[in-house]
Amino acid sequence: MTESRNRPVALAVWLVIAGAIGWWAAFSLTTERFHLLMNPGSTASCDFSPLVQCGLNLTSPQGSVFGFPNPVLGLTGWVAPIVVGMAILAGARFSRWFWLLFLAGMTFAFGFVVWLISQSIFVLGTLCPWCMVTWVVTIPSFYAVLLHTLRTGALPAPAGVRRGAGKLMGWLPLLAVASYAVVAVLAQLRLDVLGSLF
Template identity: 70%
Template sequence: MALPQTHTRPTALAVWLIIAGAIGWWAAFSLTIEKLHALVDPDAGAACDISPLVQCSANLGSWQGSVFGFPNPLLGLAGWVAPIVVGTAILAGARFARWFWITFWAGIAFAFGFVIWLVSQSIYDLHTLCPWCMVTWAVTIPTFYAVTLHLLRSGIVPAPAGVRKAANAGMAWVPLAAILSYAVILLLAQIEMNAVVQIVNDLFR
């Protein structure tokens, strides 16, 4: 028997969605501008090209940077509007149907999976860390965790009471889970590219 939905107005989640959406949108906008500059002047480096390791140009110019036939940042320009709208609507008192939440989660899950793939491509194929890409990773990862836990704790996704209780408690641990995720990415980058040492050397060069 499905339990009734709770947490129908998750204020903290709404605020985070707005913040994450704004940050993610700005990162996508910045990458789009860099891509336009590269199209106008292919020989000009991007403003976010800090070193051979930390740069945007290699990522934007690769096939991984246009997986669907157009620059990836355009996905962000369109996609990051959704969390801003959803978060604002929640704060305004909106209540969403189950199908809406599931659809929203599916979009977030796609973004999360895409980010994981891009992380692997950056580290193991391109051997670069794109600053604006990393900003996108930084907000996508906790957003996926938070929305997933909300669907479980609220009853939007039917689950036993114990699972809902654990998901509710887990919301407080989303920041730590995100930090641990960042640490894993950094560790993989260090093992594959000696990234930490190179970044420190660049900073003190």
């Protein structure tokens, strides 16, 4: 695959893959929410233990922050990366305003996920499997879009920052893994995940 800053094929492929995974996680959580609504008192199929479960997250106030189940945001929001990625692969070129708008959406998603991670670990005391899938794809997607907008100048920055962003694109998997490690350490310190396995 050829890659250029004007036609970021690798970024496009990732957006399609991440969008599809994120959408599937949102769809799975939505069906679980329907199941719980139609069968009061039942448990979700992703409830494996008091620590690893979806039910508490879905039925908690944190699970419906905007007055409707959070997964609905995913069902609609994850369509955007898929469409953007497919459009790039088809040869589309986007204006600066479009990239800034897309970055704003990804920034909201990243901030929301960080908040949900903190709520899961420090308030609810659970790790929701499908939620974690969403975390796994949202974090690197935000980094990728942020770095791309910086390196191309869509997000105004000094030349040194642009060059640095271009170099960091190659380290994106490591940035994602480092972020996952931070979440894992916080979960272990707060919830003793390893201890619950034995």
